[in-house]
Amino acid sequence: MTDAISPTEPGAHDALPSTRAQCEALDAADPLAPLRALFALPAGIVYLDGNSLGALPAATPARIADAVERQWGHDLIRSWNTAGWVELPQRVGAKIAALVGARADEVLAADATSVNLFKVLSAALKMRDGRGIIVSERGNFPTDLYIAQGLADQLGRGHTLRLVERDQLPAAIDESVAVVMLTQVDYRTGSRLDMNEVTAAAHRAGALMLWDLAHSAGAFPVDLNAARADFAVGCGYKYLNGGPGAPAFLFVAQRHQAAFSQPLSGWMGHAAPFAFETGYRPADGVARYLCGTPPVLSMVALDAGLDTLLAADAYGGLAALWRKSRQLTALFAARAQALCARHGLRCVTPMDGDRRGSQVSFTLPDGQQAYGVVQALIARGVIGDFRAPDILRFGFAPMYLRHVDAWDAAERLAAVLESGDWRSSEFLARAAVT
Amino acid sequence: MTDAISPTEPGAHDALPSTRAQCEALDAADPLAPLRALFALPAGIVYLDGNSLGALPAATPARIADAVERQWGHDLIRSWNTAGWVELPQRVGAKIAALVGARADEVLAADATSVNLFKVLSAALKMRDGRGIIVSERGNFPTDLYIAQGLADQLGRGHTLRLVERDQLPAAIDESVAVVMLTQVDYRTGSRLDMNEVTAAAHRAGALMLWDLAHSAGAFPVDLNAARADFAVGCGYKYLNGGPGAPAFLFVAQRHQAAFSQPLSGWMGHAAPFAFETGYRPADGVARYLCGTPPVLSMVALDAGLDTLLAADAYGGLAALWRKSRQLTALFAARAQALCARHGLRCVTPMDGDRRGSQVSFTLPDGQQAYGVVQALIARGVIGDFRAPDILRFGFAPMYLRHVDAWDAAERLAAVLESGDWRSSEFLARAAVT
Numbered sequence: 001m002t003d004a005i006s007p008t009e010p011g012a013h014d015a016l017p018s019t020r021a022q023c024e025a026l027d028a029a030d031p032l033a034p035l036r037a038l039f040a041l042p043a044g045i046v047y048l049d050g051n052s053l054g055a056l057p058a059a060t061p062a063r064i065a066d067a068v069e070r071q072w073g074h075d076l077i078r079s080w081n082t083a084g085w086v087e088l089p090q091r092v093g094a095k096i097a098a099l100v101g102a103r104a105d106e107v108l109a110a111d112a113t114s115v116n117l118f119k120v121l122s123a124a125l126k127m128r129d130g131r132g133i134i135v136s137e138r139g140n141f142p143t144d145l146y147i148a149q150g151l152a153d154q155l156g157r158g159h160t161l162r163l164v165e166r167d168q169l170p171a172a173i174d175e176s177v178a179v180v181m182l183t184q185v186d187y188r189t190g191s192r193l194d195m196n197e198v199t200a201a202a203h204r205a206g207a208l209m210l211w212d213l214a215h216s217a218g219a220f221p222v223d224l225n226a227a228r229a230d231f232a233v234g235c236g237y238k239y240l241n242g243g244p245g246a247p248a249f250l251f252v253a254q255r256h257q258a259a260f261s262q263p264l265s266g267w268m269g270h271a272a273p274f275a276f277e278t279g280y281r282p283a284d285g286v287a288r289y290l291c292g293t294p295p296v297l298s299m300v301a302l303d304a305g306l307d308t309l310l311a312a313d314a315y316g317g318l319a320a321l322w323r324k325s326r327q328l329t330a331l332f333a334a335r336a337q338a339l340c341a342r343h344g345l346r347c348v349t350p351m352d353g354d355r356r357g358s359q360v361s362f363t364l365p366d367g368q369q370a371y372g373v374v375q376a377l378i379a380r381g382v383i384g385d386f387r388a389p390d391i392l393r394f395g396f397a398p399m400y401l402r403h404v405d406a407w408d409a410a411e412r413l414a415a416v417l418e419s420g421d422w423r424s425s426e427f428l429a430r431a432a433v434t
Numbered sequence: 435m436t437d438a439i440s441p442t443e444p445g446a447h448d449a450l451p452s453t454r455a456q457c458e459a460l461d462a463a464d465p466l467a468p469l470r471a472l473f474a475l476p477a478g479i480v481y482l483d484g485n486s487l488g489a490l491p492a493a494t495p496a497r498i499a500d501a502v503e504r505q506w507g508h509d510l511i512r513s514w515n516t517a518g519w520v521e522l523p524q525r526v527g528a529k530i531a532a533l534v535g536a537r538a539d540e541v542l543a544a545d546a547t548s549v550n551l552f553k554v555l556s557a558a559l560k561m562r563d564g565r566g567i568i569v570s571e572r573g574n575f576p577t578d579l580y581i582a583q584g585l586a587d588q589l590g591r592g593h594t595l596r597l598v599e600r601d602q603l604p605a606a607i608d609e610s611v612a613v614v615m616l617t618q619v620d621y622r623t624g625s626r627l628d629m630n631e632v633t634a635a636a637h638r639a640g641a642l643m644l645w646d647l648a649h650s651a652g653a654f655p656v657d658l659n660a661a662r663a664d665f666a667v668g669c670g671y672k673y674l675n676g677g678p679g680a681p682a683f684l685f686v687a688q689r690h691q692a693a694f695s696q697p698l699s700g701w702m703g704h705a706a707p708f709a710f711e712t713g714y715r716p717a718d719g720v721a722r723y724l725c726g727t728p729p730v731l732s733m734v735a736l737d738a739g740l741d742t743l744l745a746a747d748a749y750g751g752l753a754a755l756w757r758k759s760r761q762l763t764a765l766f767a768a769r770a771q772a773l774c775a776r777h778g779l780r781c782v783t784p785m786d787g788d789r790r791g792s793q794v795s796f797t798l799p800d801g802q803q804a805y806g807v808v809q810a811l812i813a814r815g816v817i818g819d820f821r822a823p824d825i826l827r828f829g830f831a832p833m834y835l836r837h838v839d840a841w842d843a844a845e846r847l848a849a850v851l852e853s854g855d856w857r858s859s860e861f862l863a864r865a866a867v868t
Binding site for chain 2: 040042045047049052053055056060061064065068069071072073074075076077078079080085111112113114115141142143145146147149150151153154155156163237243244245246247248261262263264265266267268270274275276277278279280292293294295296297298299301378383385387388
């Protein structure tokens, strides 16, 4: 599922529909249309927040009920073996591997993204002992920066986090750099880094490359091994539809698997967890990134989410989903700007399809306004989210979104701005989780 | 729920029934008997592995289905606020606090036990900078030792894990010790340490005391604050009935909450997670031990498990459960030894009720035999587990176990040993997870 997308591919950016009827016709002719039925979507909602919490796959409730009632309730402890709970991190990891251009034995599902980042960043810094700099973007998702700071402080060996703006990255990656740690798609603007180019720049400087795929995995084709990435982490609850707080994943390139180590050396990453040895002996391969006992129920939900996503393989897989995503995001961006530019709405997502993720973000002249507009839009049935200081963010999961959804969302955004009802105090509630 | 149990309390050790009919009579008169209906137990099974994976509470399937179908499926991202997902770690933590003698704001549910141990051990070592020794038992649960080793290696500042036998603990706790890290109940033998006594010894030496409550929390009254414990961790999937791989918990004494720090400084432990600041500012209090996004579905299952356990408050709470546990374990140990001593079965669990947890463990002369007997016993409907090298382990969760269960389990254990069918190759399958 990792076919490259040509930037000149026909149909990606042209022929945007100019009426709702044309959107309906495109949806009727859409070969991906049957995939929408794989999700349990609430009636009357246009859900543009699948980049924050993916929608519920229709198969998931029964999968979880089986895990709860039969596997846990009836089979009890035996399910660690009979239901394969003990292999869930590897089995689920292998499914994720197919989405990110990795080998099945290079990916593991475990813990939260932040915890996994701590593991792989620890391993990477150890492999580049003697170099002290971690390069990242100032606009990287904050938890990545916080984890790097926490690790650097803990090590107390002078590691420094060098934060730069995106356009300063090439200059910042020099021979002092141990690790370049970047999120491929900016969580606010949706701007996408060129994985091959940045990884090559890191390697030319002798640094290791660590990618956060939070807004990439399951959204468009990613090929970690083609780029020769060293480490990666990513999120299970966005485009993988794994449910709230789903386990995250990590990737370790096969060529590093003999050498690496990591400090969260819990028993599930031991070579023989059930021998109960006093001393730690790391498991072979990616399994040594396991720490504690995996949260089985959340892992089963992630497994079901992945099966749903992989059902798209019969329809052209991620390459086909990504073509549709570009159509939907281009349509929404163009229509929203046509209707709302006079209110100061400005698109901050690159309109070159190869430079963006599966989202469209706008700013408004005033942060308070941006916040209120998102809340008022939710009240009108279009769920996006606000990101400080002034971003309106709309994610497009093409498995369950249609052209009419993009059309209607732009219309309702315009209606909110026209009506001014975003000024109402009812829209000053607390922001949601990314 | 933390009433102390007097070792001389009447009824705890005497008047063991000597016929199955007497067991039935005790069950009929048992004021705790209605609690069994709060669990969905498979027919015909005596489940003596609730210390490894607690049984399914009857209320849990509906709680999870609601979280999946309504909260996730229908309300989608809004449930972070409307269903209170974002406060789950604190809300669930407060329920655990009531079981372990802590204040509601001293306990947090998060991550796996191993990950939490890394956090609190990191904090404790930093608070005792200049001291290099971590004291633990050689027989501590291995993941605790592995995590301590991983952390010491990572810090690279000469920290050493000093492992001793239990009877050498007093001599091992000297002025060089930074942290004493112990599991209160030995996972193999069920032998219990005196929390007050050991904590006081650690403090006399100027060390901090870190307890692992994996086999304590929910099994008997624990009072961390009466003992003046500094830090603790524990497990959600044993006596808390939180489901397979349930989130774990951690405790930080209120007096340390202004000072401590920890390296897994993810965004959920930030003072303002949704301000998306570039720099990390720790949240006040125990919340700074949060790292990534919590696994909501597994957290909801843990919440339901705790509500089930807390329903016992109306029946005398943990003090009453613990009285019954001692009766059941005393009955099972006595009956099994009476029937099986001639096969070399030896009880390794202390028969002083205040010196054991809620389990009974035996050894057999040969480890292979012990393994096979546990498997053959499972085939006869009594689920316990084997722990290397030669332990047969039986956990007693008195909310759902009866005197007849203890009686029948001993009878069937004897039948396995009499018949010799444990020698069958079918009983050489893979061991289950603790």
